[in-house]
Amino acid sequence: MLRIEVFSDRKERLGEGPLWDVRDERLYWIDSYGPSLHSSDLHGTDRRSWLLPEPVGSFALREKGGAVVSLRHGFCALDFATGEVSPLAGVHEGDLTARLNDGKTDRQGRFVAGSMDFEEREPVGKLFRLDPDHSLDVLDQGIICSNGPCFSPDGRTLYFADSFKRTIYAYGYDPDTGRVLSRRVFATFDGLQGYPDGATVDAEGYVWSVEVYAGRLLRFDPEGALDRVVGLPVFSTTSAMFGGPDLDILFVTSMARPFGRARHMEREAGMVFAIHGLGVRGLPETRFAG
Numbered sequence: 001m002l003r004i005e006v007f008s009d010r011k012e013r014l015g016e017g018p019l020w021d022v023r024d025e026r027l028y029w030i031d032s033y034g035p036s037l038h039s040s041d042l043h044g045t046d047r048r049s050w051l052l053p054e055p056v057g058s059f060a061l062r063e064k065g066g067a068v069v070s071l072r073h074g075f076c077a078l079d080f081a082t083g084e085v086s087p088l089a090g091v092h093e094g095d096l097t098a099r100l101n102d103g104k105t106d107r108q109g110r111f112v113a114g115s116m117d118f119e120e121r122e123p124v125g126k127l128f129r130l131d132p133d134h135s136l137d138v139l140d141q142g143i144i145c146s147n148g149p150c151f152s153p154d155g156r157t158l159y160f161a162d163s164f165k166r167t168i169y170a171y172g173y174d175p176d177t178g179r180v181l182s183r184r185v186f187a188t189f190d191g192l193q194g195y196p197d198g199a200t201v202d203a204e205g206y207v208w209s210v211e212v213y214a215g216r217l218l219r220f221d222p223e224g225a226l227d228r229v230v231g232l233p234v235f236s237t238t239s240a241m242f243g244g245p246d247l248d249i250l251f252v253t254s255m256a257r258p259f260g261r262a263r264h265m266e267r268e269a270g271m272v273f274a275i276h277g278l279g280v281r282g283l284p285e286t287r288f289a290g
Contacts, residue, residue, distance in 0.1 A: 013033040098115045099118050101114055107175060110289070126138050187226070208240055236256070
């Protein structure tokens with residue numbers, strides 16, 4: 001039976017990027033405008049937090065410990081023991097119109113993250129790949145609001161959304177080199193209520209996209225056809241990730257900052273939710289190899 005519970009009742013201004021670590025069995029997530037990264041065990045206890053020096057769009061855990069974080073103007077390393085943040089690779093340096101946003105590791109441990117227009121108006125964003133040696137490549141550009149990167153089970157398809165184009169794209173992806181080989185429209189949100197935001201892929205190869213400003217989860221089959229719709233407690237949901245010991249709990253983040261018609265009705269906005277009973281499992285996330 002489907003059951004949705006509050007996992008964390010702390011109201012994050014812009015909760016994003018839930019990530020379940022199978023090694024330590026902990027959930028991590030960020031408050032982009034906190035700006036901070038948080039972690040807790042499966043019961044929502046033993047909470048730990050790290051403050052960051054500027055807005056954070058996404059992160060990945062590192063094989064060597066700590067995390068790589070995509071801050072406003074670059075990728076940085078976060079030391080969990082000391083809280084120290086050190087630069088790895090800069091992007092959009094000196095540009096006040098763009099900032100890094102959503103990101104995920106590919107199956108080989110490279111970190112793929114996109115940038116966006118801070119005002120969410122102009123196509124100034126790019127899609128980057130950060131390699132383990134900290135070198136940086138641009139995979140795509142002309143993006144307004146980058147969101148929802150995730151990979152097919154075999155790692156040969158990269159899904160990525162431009163939220164304000166209301167489109168999820170599917171890229172042919174070379175797992176050996178990390179290069180993009182092609183791009184096609186995977187799914188559009190034309191005619192739907194909201195916009196594509198954070199996303200994840202389940203063990204069956206289906207894409208789960210959070211429909212922000214609509215409070216729904218949309219599951220698409222590998223061909224891009226809408227397969228399932230799940231209603232959520234708030235309109236302001238932002239991202240999702242499977243976790244738990246069996247990877248069968250879907251964790252969903254949300255934002256507390258007000259917007260539109262939900263300004264006075266989002267009592268649980270900013271909280272993290274846990275969805276049980278979906279009947280599917282996720283895939284373990286790869287750590288950043290650098």
